[in-house]
Amino acid sequence: MTQPSPEEPGSEAESFARDKADPGHRELFDVPPSEDGYYPDVAYFAGNSLGLRPKATRTELLEDLDSWAALGVEGHLEATRPWLPYHELLTGPAARLVGALPGETVVMNSLTVNLHLLMVSFYRPTADRFRIVIEDSAFPSDSYAVRSQARFHGLDPDDAVVRLKPRDGEDCLRTTDVLARLTPDVALVLLGGVNYLTGQLMDIPTITAAGHEAGAVVGWDLAHAAGNVPLSLHDWDVDFAAWCSYKYLNSGPGALAGAFVHERHLGDPSIQRFEGWWSTEASTRFQMAPESRPPASADAWQVSNPPIFSMSPVRTSLELFDKVGIGVLRERSIRLTAYLEALLAEVTPGRPLQVITPTDPLQRGAQLSLRIGGDRTAGELAKVLRSSYGVIADAREPDVLRLAPVPLYSLYHDCWRAARALAEVVPVTT
Numbered sequence: 001m002t003q004p005s006p007e008e009p010g011s012e013a014e015s016f017a018r019d020k021a022d023p024g025h026r027e028l029f030d031v032p033p034s035e036d037g038y039y040p041d042v043a044y045f046a047g048n049s050l051g052l053r054p055k056a057t058r059t060e061l062l063e064d065l066d067s068w069a070a071l072g073v074e075g076h077l078e079a080t081r082p083w084l085p086y087h088e089l090l091t092g093p094a095a096r097l098v099g100a101l102p103g104e105t106v107v108m109n110s111l112t113v114n115l116h117l118l119m120v121s122f123y124r125p126t127a128d129r130f131r132i133v134i135e136d137s138a139f140p141s142d143s144y145a146v147r148s149q150a151r152f153h154g155l156d157p158d159d160a161v162v163r164l165k166p167r168d169g170e171d172c173l174r175t176t177d178v179l180a181r182l183t184p185d186v187a188l189v190l191l192g193g194v195n196y197l198t199g200q201l202m203d204i205p206t207i208t209a210a211g212h213e214a215g216a217v218v219g220w221d222l223a224h225a226a227g228n229v230p231l232s233l234h235d236w237d238v239d240f241a242a243w244c245s246y247k248y249l250n251s252g253p254g255a256l257a258g259a260f261v262h263e264r265h266l267g268d269p270s271i272q273r274f275e276g277w278w279s280t281e282a283s284t285r286f287q288m289a290p291e292s293r294p295p296a297s298a299d300a301w302q303v304s305n306p307p308i309f310s311m312s313p314v315r316t317s318l319e320l321f322d323k324v325g326i327g328v329l330r331e332r333s334i335r336l337t338a339y340l341e342a343l344l345a346e347v348t349p350g351r352p353l354q355v356i357t358p359t360d361p362l363q364r365g366a367q368l369s370l371r372i373g374g375d376r377t378a379g380e381l382a383k384v385l386r387s388s389y390g391v392i393a394d395a396r397e398p399d400v401l402r403l404a405p406v407p408l409y410s411l412y413h414d415c416w417r418a419a420r421a422l423a424e425v426v427p428v429t430t
């Protein structure tokens with residue numbers, strides 16, 4: 001990294017001024033040190049892949065661990081935060097985050113597992129209605145999940161799974177094109193709320209309503225939406241949804257995931273579920289009866305007793321979201337991403353770099369995705385950004401670089417560093 005020069009995008013001083021006027025909550029997070037030797041911390045843009053650790057996570061996880069040391073099995077009832085009802089501590093904040101009623105939400109398992117458990121309930125193909133609509137650029141895990149669900153029902157996945165592609169020459173899906181494919185053969189629509197590759201925020205209420213009109217069940221993978229954009233799952237009448245907690249929810253690698261089931265499905269005896277002892281009403285759990293008595297809440301989708309030390313970081317993080325508020329975060333996010341976008345607009349002309357995320361802030365979250373040309377793959381470019389500039393970007397090979405300024409902890413100065421690094425590393429070609 002060299003001394004900044006005057007012809008670089010924006011000015012460093014301006015980015016500092018913006019940080020002063022519009023600070024986030026970086027002081028609450030551990031930001032890794034930078035290897036470039038110029039700035040103390042990295043400019044972290046990979047919160048859409050793995051969010052940073054809140055400082056409180058360590059302290060609170062240690063408290064939970066210490067209850068185990070002090071109490072052994074008695075911790076189920078006597079721990080500082082008793083383990084038996086521990087998951088209930090997460091339900092309220094998770095529900096507020098996604099715009100749900102508490103009874104509609106539960107934190108459990110991991111994302112793809114939750115999608116499977118929810119599809120057991122909500123993908124019930126018939127001879128005439130059996131298709132599952134996903135994006136062609138769905139995250140591979142979703143693609144594998146729906147294909148395996150089709151096979152599980154004795155169907156040919158190539159026939160059952162419809163993959164929606166953007167129009168030729170376009171990177172994002174048009175809502176009208178999604179709606180046009182919601183025909184009477186569709187049993188399930190399962191899309192990403194924010195697409196992992198392009199960063200496109202889908203029109204969740206419009207697509208959900210149209211799916212229902214077509215007679216389909218509509219579920220959403222909110223991995224890149226939860227903690228990134230405000231959601232109103234209950235009011236939007238979404239049937240089910242699932243999300244992970246390791247991206248914008250900063251709960252650590254492989255953290256426990258969330259699940260949502262709309263109130264109108266709760267307590268419906270015709271809905272099938274895979275059950276275990278955590279599916280039964282809490283008051284009946286230790287009656288050791290052969291049959292479960294599931295509650296009329298999303299808790300009924302739980303199977304096993306939850307891993308407390310994995311729940312702890314999710315609880316800490318959700319409390320933080322509860323305190324700051326997703327609405328406030330979204331406002332800062334829009335300002336931060338617009339700033340990065342403006343800086344990139346100074347850098348991309350003449351360079352093999354193209355932003356493929358929608359320009360409309362209402363059609364995207366924090367993330368901007370860049371398609372890169374030239375000699376380097378996205379992974380190679382990300383390596384140089386890290387080693388020479390302390391800029392942590394996320395690569396999706398071969399040619400997409402994702403930059404997500406995260407409103408809780410990213411700085412305007414981080415955006416300036418990323419744009420400047422790209423300007424130095426990617427040569428002008430035209």
Ligand SMILES: Cc1ncc(COP(=O)(O)O)c(C=O)c1O
Nearest residue numbers: 110111112113139141196223244
């Ligand atoms: C959109 C999306 N869906 C599914 C997954 C898979 O999640 P998990 O491994 O937690 O099941 C990811 C992981 O990054 C993702 O981004």
